Amino acid sequence: MSKLIDENEGAQYLYMGNEAIARGALEAGISLASGYPGTPSSEIIENLAKVAGERNLYVEWSTNEKVAMEVAAAASFAQLRSLCVMKQNGVNVASDFLLHLAGSGTRGGMVLVTCDDPGALSSVNEGESRHFFRMVEVPLLEPGDFQEAKDMTKWAFELSEELRSLVAVRSVTRMSHASGNVKIGKLPSTDKQAEFRYSGFILDPMEGIVGSAPVAFRHAEQQEKIKKVREIFEDCPFNTYEGPEKPDLLVITSSACTLYSREAINLLGLQDRVGLLKIGTTWPLPPRLLTKYLSLTDRILIVEEVLPFLEDNVKIIAAEQAKAIGVKTFYGKNNGTIPTAGEMNPDHVVAAFCKILNIEYVTMSSEYEQRAQLLGFTLVPNREQTFCPGCPHRASFWSIHNALQLDNRKGFVCGDIGCYTMAMLPTGFSTLKTVHSMGSGTGIASGFGKLGPFGMDQPVLSVCGDSTFYHAAMPALVNAVHHKSNIIMIVLDNSGTAMTGFQPHPGLAVSAMGDEVPAIDVAKICEAVGARVEVRDPFNLKETPDTLLELMEDQEGAKVLILRQKCALSPERKAKKYFEMQVDEERCIGEECGCNRLCTRILRCPGLFWDKEKKTARIDEVLCAGCGVCSYICPEEAIIRKEVA
Amino acid sequence: MQGGYEDLIIVGINQVGFKGRRSKEMDNQVQSRGQKELQEQVINAHLCVGCGACAYLCPYQVIYKDQTIVLHDCDLAEGRCYAFCPRTSTDYDAIRKALFDEEDLTLELGPIKGFYIVRAAGEVNRANAQHGGTVSALMALALEEGLIDAAIVAEGEDNFLHHGIAVTEPIDIKKRGKSKFIVSPTVAEFNKIAAGDAKKIGVVATPCQAQAFAKMRMKPIAGKESHIDKLQLVIGLFCGWALSWRKFTDLLRRSTSLESITGMDKPPGTQTVEIFTTNGTIILPVDDINTCIREACHYCIDSTAEFSDISVGSARLPESWEETKTWNQVIVRSERGQTLLELARSKNVLEFRDVPEGNFDELKKAAVEKKKGAIERLREKSGQPNDLIYLDENDPVIKKIMG
Ligand SMILES: Cc1cc2nc3c(=O)[nH]c(=O)nc-3n(C[C@H](O)[C@H](O)[C@H](O)COP(=O)(O)OP(=O)(O)OC[C@H]3O[C@@H](n4cnc5c(N)ncnc54)[C@H](O)[C@@H]3O)c2cc1C
Ligand code: SF4
Numbered sequence A: 001m002s003k004l005i006d007e008n009e010g011a012q013y014l015y016m017g018n019e020a021i022a023r024g025a026l027e028a029g030i031s032l033a034s035g036y037p038g039t040p041s042s043e044i045i046e047n048l049a050k051v052a053g054e055r056n057l058y059v060e061w062s063t064n065e066k067v068a069m070e071v072a073a074a075a076s077f078a079q080l081r082s083l084c085v086m087k088q089n090g091v092n093v094a095s096d097f098l099l100h101l102a103g104s105g106t107r108g109g110m111v112l113v114t115c116d117d118p119g120a121l122s123s124v125n126e127g128e129s130r131h132f133f134r135m136v137e138v139p140l141l142e143p144g145d146f147q148e149a150k151d152m153t154k155w156a157f158e159l160s161e162e163l164r165s166l167v168a169v170r171s172v173t174r175m176s177h178a179s180g181n182v183k184i185g186k187l188p189s190t191d192k193q194a195e196f197r198y199s200g201f202i203l204d205p206m207e208g209i210v211g212s213a214p215v216a217f218r219h220a221e222q223q224e225k226i227k228k229v230r231e232i233f234e235d236c237p238f239n240t241y242e243g244p245e246k247p248d249l250l251v252i253t254s255s256a257c258t259l260y261s262r263e264a265i266n267l268l269g270l271q272d273r274v275g276l277l278k279i280g281t282t283w284p285l286p287p288r289l290l291t292k293y294l295s296l297t298d299r300i301l302i303v304e305e306v307l308p309f310l311e312d313n314v315k316i317i318a319a320e321q322a323k324a325i326g327v328k329t330f331y332g333k334n335n336g337t338i339p340t341a342g343e344m345n346p347d348h349v350v351a352a353f354c355k356i357l358n359i360e361y362v363t364m365s366s367e368y369e370q371r372a373q374l375l376g377f378t379l380v381p382n383r384e385q386t387f388c389p390g391c392p393h394r395a396s397f398w399s400i401h402n403a404l405q406l407d408n409r410k411g412f413v414c415g416d417i418g419c420y421t422m423a424m425l426p427t428g429f430s431t432l433k434t435v436h437s438m439g440s441g442t443g444i445a446s447g448f449g450k451l452g453p454f455g456m457d458q459p460v461l462s463v464c465g466d467s468t469f470y471h472a473a474m475p476a477l478v479n480a481v482h483h484k485s486n487i488i489m490i491v492l493d494n495s496g497t498a499m500t501g502f503q504p505h506p507g508l509a510v511s512a513m514g515d516e517v518p519a520i521d522v523a524k525i526c527e528a529v530g531a532r533v534e535v536r537d538p539f540n541l542k543e544t545p546d547t548l549l550e551l552m553e554d555q556e557g558a559k560v561l562i563l564r565q566k567c568a569l570s571p572e573r574k575a576k577k578y579f580e581m582q583v584d585e586e587r588c589i590g591e592e593c594g595c596n597r598l599c600t601r602i603l604r605c606p607g608l609f610w611d612k613e614k615k616t617a618r619i620d621e622v623l624c625a626g627c628g629v630c631s632y633i634c635p636e637e638a639i640i641r642k643e644v645a
Numbered sequence B: 001m002q003g004g005y006e007d008l009i010i011v012g013i014n015q016v017g018f019k020g021r022r023s024k025e026m027d028n029q030v031q032s033r034g035q036k037e038l039q040e041q042v043i044n045a046h047l048c049v050g051c052g053a054c055a056y057l058c059p060y061q062v063i064y065k066d067q068t069i070v071l072h073d074c075d076l077a078e079g080r081c082y083a084f085c086p087r088t089s090t091d092y093d094a095i096r097k098a099l100f101d102e103e104d105l106t107l108e109l110g111p112i113k114g115f116y117i118v119r120a121a122g123e124v125n126r127a128n129a130q131h132g133g134t135v136s137a138l139m140a141l142a143l144e145e146g147l148i149d150a151a152i153v154a155e156g157e158d159n160f161l162h163h164g165i166a167v168t169e170p171i172d173i174k175k176r177g178k179s180k181f182i183v184s185p186t187v188a189e190f191n192k193i194a195a196g197d198a199k200k201i202g203v204v205a206t207p208c209q210a211q212a213f214a215k216m217r218m219k220p221i222a223g224k225e226s227h228i229d230k231l232q233l234v235i236g237l238f239c240g241w242a243l244s245w246r247k248f249t250d251l252l253r254r255s256t257s258l259e260s261i262t263g264m265d266k267p268p269g270t271q272t273v274e275i276f277t278t279n280g281t282i283i284l285p286v287d288d289i290n291t292c293i294r295e296a297c298h299y300c301i302d303s304t305a306e307f308s309d310i311s312v313g314s315a316r317l318p319e320s321w322e323e324t325k326t327w328n329q330v331i332v333r334s335e336r337g338q339t340l341l342e343l344a345r346s347k348n349v350l351e352f353r354d355v356p357e358g359n360f361d362e363l364k365k366a367a368v369e370k371k372k373g374a375i376e377r378l379r380e381k382s383g384q385p386n387d388l389i390y391l392d393e394n395d396p397v398i399k400k401i402m403g
């Protein structure tokens, strides 16, 4: 049995932050969980899907985050508890519904978990979801360790029901993906009854209709909820203080920064000088609690990631309470003590302490640093971001790049988010020229495609993944077709949400819970929309560029090219190579004029390497995924493929 | 006649003191050049004639439509692409002297062993030809007689595009007569097939293509074998210019569909171009056509394919154009060319007629005009009176023209 549904109350488990959140939701007795895959959030839904049967849950990967939140809201409206999960930029996608849901209120406990990615370790942005919750007036909790991740999630449902409001729980990469000990609680019974009631008094929160109108009434009601939750937060056990009664410096922090701050205090032995106020209820802040701790000292350091959200809110309270607490000196992002971009770490906090408290502390001796740098340069292999061996995207972008070169009219590709974002790098032959949010490549292309009257004659292409197609690219395609925008939309269909670990999407005949569901065909949708549609195998390095070239000549309206080939890491392809590969060392001319290492210098599949001594290319049998692509590009036919029976 | 070229009479090269000069190529030997320089100096500088000498030597350069495309970057410091390209800096004088008999060299028209007016014997043999069918007849004869075992000619495609094709049967030569005024990358096809089974290859080449082959014959660079020794015959075409595919087809589409076009010609001495279509002939003013000329052609100094074994162009006769256009003027330049022409005479493959008076001077005049124009434009492009970009200002031919 999965440790996630262990009934042994009080047992301790090593949980990843995302598992702790999932466990918290299970202890809260959720019935429904929905989300859209996105690192670092994906494991929450994945884990819940695995125990869906045992815990009587409905779990789905929704088409996009907005739909995910709508699906979860339905369960809440039917008086069930529901969880909705996404990464930071997913909240942007969901934000329109979020605003309206905040206004309408909820019934069964509903919690939105957002996993932010400070430092953009797996993102193309350093988006901050915290501001959304202040903006739409929804309470926000941030766990500071793994136990809290579980406990807080569970409590968030109770809070949601008490307020009849959505409650947000924000995690970050280092909280979601690190692991720690968690003491588990009780799992409730799983028999739940759903009913949506709407026949009561129109304004009744549990029996009337659900909506954000009449706005003045609902908005006032919402603000009452915020007042109420502020009171609740005054005594919340997730806000804690540790340190001396009269510290020289008060650190106010939340989330993973609690761990960094604590480590920095211990490292410098500042337990007697620095107090640590850890806030679990980030918005709205409880003013009396803050006033109490701000009174302890005159110097305040606020440690948080990305934007100064906590800092701004603390300062508002300090200003309002100035008479009671006196004048404070604030250190944080606004005065440059804490960096405003990138991930935080204990070193940043150490540096802040040293600066504020005038302490000399060298995290690394200069000798050590020099030696580390030297070794870093000489011993650590230079790892560039690259597509996996046998990745269909490498082949797709090879053909796209070549077709654009051949066409010779300075055509370009607009991209968005997926593994294929890497095509802006040499691994994708630097093919992508714009990269924004999901589906944006096609939307932007749709605009470029209308600039002909202003003299733009460059062919305009866009790429999106199959999952992205359903998520946000469909409206852009409709726009392009409807407005006769001259674009070619390329759907890189690798049969799954590969980047985040093969979560199913509407194109597949299986759901998150493993049930059979109808698959929705990209080609049929595009045809129905009225676009000319071609489907090719990207491993066919002849047909793919030829088709693209022909589509580029056809200057009439929007066209769709679907490049269909399974991801190299997909369960099907991982199990089987298409080809056994070998390099004929006699034939390989390597660095000579006539080749100059096309395979290892330009194609750069990690399955191939350059043997400097022998001066020939070689196959790395362990890494090679047997796609056969390199054999098609070798001018000397030195890379030999043998079909695997 | 306007001054300048009249005094450029046929003289042996030795008479104007070409000897003892250091070649530009030698001067530059320390500099290494590869794809990067080719791209900067030729392709991006619009000097590329689309001959295809740099293409298919490796996976990096290919020809698409009539354009030379660099697919991926190559970082070799020295490459055959740069070395073979007729528009990278070249000492054509050294090549002339190496490949031809010095006493045959002329300033205006290159090496000359003889000048003739001929045509393919028998009307059927001219039916599918541009003019007198001489080129096709000679090439077919070379195949029949085993002088070559494969010939590269221009093969038409849809939409007015062409590519070089290697054929082995005389009948396949005759099927592919007529001039294609958009570049047909003959040298690219040679690069493609040279490693194959053919042992003796003949080509029909425009002047720039003949220049490329000549550079290749000099074996300027070590590397993967280019098989240039298989090149056994170059039949050159006279050439005023070639057209840019995109510009020209855009122009044509305004008056007819591309599918209906069967051929075109520029009658000498007129200011018009004839476009033959399935619905009759369309006459376009030459000014319209001029806007479609490939930019690189403006920098070309060769109108008679000086680096071929035998060069063929349209004739200029006192008779009507209808009659005239069934004849060719031919310059024999090398032993190989001479042998082939004599063979054609003895086998009655060609019909000969007397060269009308003044004909040869006319040709020289036209040749000098093209040279002058190109030199002027190269000077303009470089912004320096002595910088002719790819040409050597010390080349005696150029020196003479520049005055
Ligand atoms: C671009 C171009 C410009 C020309 N300009 C002039 C000019 O200004 N003055 C002049 O006198 N003559 C010019 N000619 C030559 C002329 O058009 C005839 O090709 C020549 O007179 C030979 O006629 P023919 O009947 O013997 O040729 P054919 O027997 O019809 O044979 C012509 C041969 O040339 C090949 N060929 C056709 N086009 C090309 C090409 N683009 N590249 C390589 N091979 C090709 C064909 O495949 C065929 O083998 C030009 C030719 C071309 C291709
Ligand atoms: S066959 Fe070639 S391209 Fe494909 S994975 Fe192996 S080495 Fe890479």
Ligand code: SF4
Pocket: A592, A593, A594, A595, A596, B034, B035, B057, B058, B059, B060, B061, B074, B075, B076, B078, B079, B080, B081, B082
């Ligand atoms: S391999 Fe040789 S011919 Fe090809 S681009 Fe490089 S230098 Fe030029």
Ligand code: SF4
Pocket: B038, B042, B043, B047, B048, B049, B050, B051, B052, B053, B054, B055, B068, B081, B084, B085, B086, B087, B088, B212
């Ligand atoms: S002129 Fe010929 S060799 Fe030179 S770049 Fe153009 S196609 Fe290549």
